[in-house]
Amino acid sequence: MNELLKIDTSNAERITVSARDLHKALEVSTDFNHWFTRMCEYGFEAQKDFTTFLSESTGGRPSQDAQITVDMAKEIAMLQRTEKGKEVRKYFIQIEKEWNSPERVMARALTIANKTIATLELENKEMKPKALFADAVAQSDTSILVYDLAKLICQNGIKIGGNRLWTWLRENGFIFKHSCEPTQKSMEMKLFEVIERTVQRSGHDPKVTRTTRVTGKGQVYFINKFLESQKGEQIC
Incomplete structure (x- = not known):
């Protein structure tokens, strides 16, 4: 490009x-x-x-x-x-x-983790790389779309598509049924954030758009949840 x-x-x-x-x-x-x-x-x-x-x-x-x-x-x-x-x-x-592609999100988290590892080595401390990587993602302010979360889950060995992930989130009480809005439980757990924008339109009233995105903490939470339960194995 x-x-x-x-x-x-x-x-x-x-x-x-x-x-x-x-x-x-x-x-x-x-x-x-x-x-x-x-x-x-x-x-x-x-x-x-x-x-x-x-x-x-x-x-x-x-x-x-x-x-x-x-x-x-x-x-x-x-x-x-x-x-x-x-x-x-x-x-x-x-x-x-x-x-916001899964590859770029993971790459940034890995960069943060590597820098932290280098700092810890200087201090003669130890931390498991996988745990450190997960912590770097969880602390990241970079949120992603639900469809990108599905790609991350696939990269961790659990095959699931974006539409089926939305369905799973609704069925398990993380997203309201017949909606794209996170439930109160999800927001209290800080698994999602809702980005609200006001779009000015010529000749029309402003339009407010709301987009649900998965936080860094949510990415780690859902990946671990799928790895533990092995849900979505047959879904591509």
Whole structure:
């Protein structure tokens, strides 16, 4: 995939992009400061959706910029209502899909675990790698979709598809029946999080979308539960 914008992956918890780079890629005619201030008025929160900072400009004078989450960047691209906005939004969707793939999630958790192992070795302490790996995933702020959880379970030797996993979660009281919402028990156990976004629509009232995602703790919990019970062996 061609790099439309430079993505910052230095933070293991989330990926971000420069607001100025996004402004340039969207070919916005309004100057950056006024444009970004207006975009922030669509319900985005400082420190959660974006972090502002000063960067050096070509003239040597500091200029305002911000690192914004890919979720925020997608919504901003959609708000432009231009062909360029559609192109940029599709680019971010693909970036996010790759970032949240089971392989990338596990790779990040393994990197965290390896760093922790190195630290512990310096302190002459011991910890089983598998337990450390599970702990790294559980403490991760990276949540994934239920369909991606199904892929992780498959990679651990239990074959199950996304649709059957949803059914199992409902039948076992983790998700409400006839719904995609986690039950109170699941939320208290911190197995899921619900991401809520308000999407502005031209000529229509804003639309609120809710997406259920599996937390790092939930990923470890469900993988272990399936390994213990061997449920879903016949499901591909």
